[in-house]
Amino acid sequence: NAGVTQNPKFQVLKTGQSMTLQCAQDMNHNSMYWYRQDPGMGLRLIYYSASEGTTDKGEVPNGYNVSRLNKREFSLRLESAAPSQTSVYFCASSQWTGWWNIQYFGAGTRLSVL
Amino acid sequence: AQTVTQSQPEMSVQEAETVTLSCTYDTSENNYYLFWYKQPPSRQMILVIRQEAYKQQNATENRFSVNFQKAAKSFSLKISDSQLGDTAMYFCAFGGSGTYKYIFGTGTRLKVLA
Numbered sequence: 645n646a647g648v649t650q651n652p653k654f655q656v657l658k659t660g661q662s663m664t665l666q667c668a669q670d671m672n673h674n675s676m677y678w679y680r681q682d683p684g685m686g687l688r689l690i691y692y693s694a695s696e697g698t699t700d701k702g703e704v705p706n707g708y709n710v711s712r713l714n715k716r717e718f719s720l721r722l723e724s725a726a727p728s729q730t731s732v733y734f735c736a737s738s739q740w741t742g743w744w745n746i747q748y749f750g751a752g753t754r755l756s757v758l
Numbered sequence: 759a760q761t762v763t764q765s766q767p768e769m770s771v772q773e774a775e776t777v778t779l780s781c782t783y784d785t786s787e788n789n790y791y792l793f794w795y796k797q798p799p800s801r802q803m804i805l806v807i808r809q810e811a812y813k814q815q816n817a818t819e820n821r822f823s824v825n826f827q828k829a830a831k832s833f834s835l836k837i838s839d840s841q842l843g844d845t846a847m848y849f850c851a852f853g854g855s856g857t858y859k860y861i862f863g864t865g866t867r868l869k870v871l872a
Contacts, residue, residue, distance in 0.1 A: 687849065692858055
């Protein structure tokens with residue numbers, strides 16, 4: 645059981661380049677999330693998708709776009725990468741129970757922007 | 759707005775000893791849930807334990823238990839019989855009732871010494 649799969653695991657970009665981080669889950673969850681993790685700051689929510697066809701901004705959405713391609717896949721796009729976007733990115737998914745949810749995480753993508 | 763505070767950036771414990779990690783939170787909600795996640799050097803975020811606010815009984819999962827003090831808004835994690843494999847970053851997270859989003863603390867880095 646793969647759970648939440650992220651690709652790539654590592655990436656180095658030059659300032660101004662674009663890229664898409666891929667995320668797929670095989671748990672039939674309805675909700676998916678993108679976080680970034682920076683030293684001393686925990687995990688901060690970038691965007692989330694409560695259900696297929698919907699996306700909403702989180703705490704730090706500037707500089708990012710997302711696409712909920714289908715129920716399984718949720719991608720994060722950096723249109724013009726900046727050094728401030730150097731971070732570890734995590735995708736997560738959950739099944740909304742009605743009043744709470746448990747989020748399951750992928751292994752992360754370490755991104756460096758030079 | 760909810761906040762989560764982990765005041766211990768780093769801790770260490772001898773193998774087989776017991777250690778307690780602290781977490782406090784702030785919320786005006788009455789129904790919510792709390793989590794502890796473990797992030798080992800592999801970077802994978804792993805759910806350790808969860809607590810629903812309406813439950814008075816403290817959650818326990820094998821060697822891991824919590825001390826949930828709702829009035830004090832405190833949610834500490836106790837690890838008994840510490841093992842080398844417990845070496846990791848530990849994150850406390852708050853989930854509000856009726857919301858998909860988590861609020862994470864900044865983490866506590868735990869090192870188990872042989």
